[in-house]
């Protein structure tokens with residue numbers, strides 16, 4: 001039998017699911033940055049303020065690179081011809097520099113948060 005108590009439990013479980021914030025269910029927006037000839041493409045990326053985002057750093061050079069930023073505090077090696085994921089934010093509006101530590105003379109990039 002489907003008792004009132006069971007119905008109450010079911011209703012509260014459904015209620016919780018419906019009330020869960022949509023932001024928690026949504027996947028973070030994804031941005032792809034390609035490393036080629038020790039340069040970032042694109043070198044400037046705009047992302048929304050106050051939002052966690054996923055950066056996919058794809059290294060198309062045969063040599064490893066290190067994706068690094070003092071401004072948003074990340075440091076991660078990307079092997080040659082491979083890719084990594086880096087989650088960033090939520091960040092305040094501003095300009096955040098990143099670079100390739102193994103090729104800082106060329107591999108320079110900017111995250112523009114707005």
Ligand SMILES: [Cu+2]
Nearest residue numbers: 066068075101
């Ligand atoms: Cu480093």
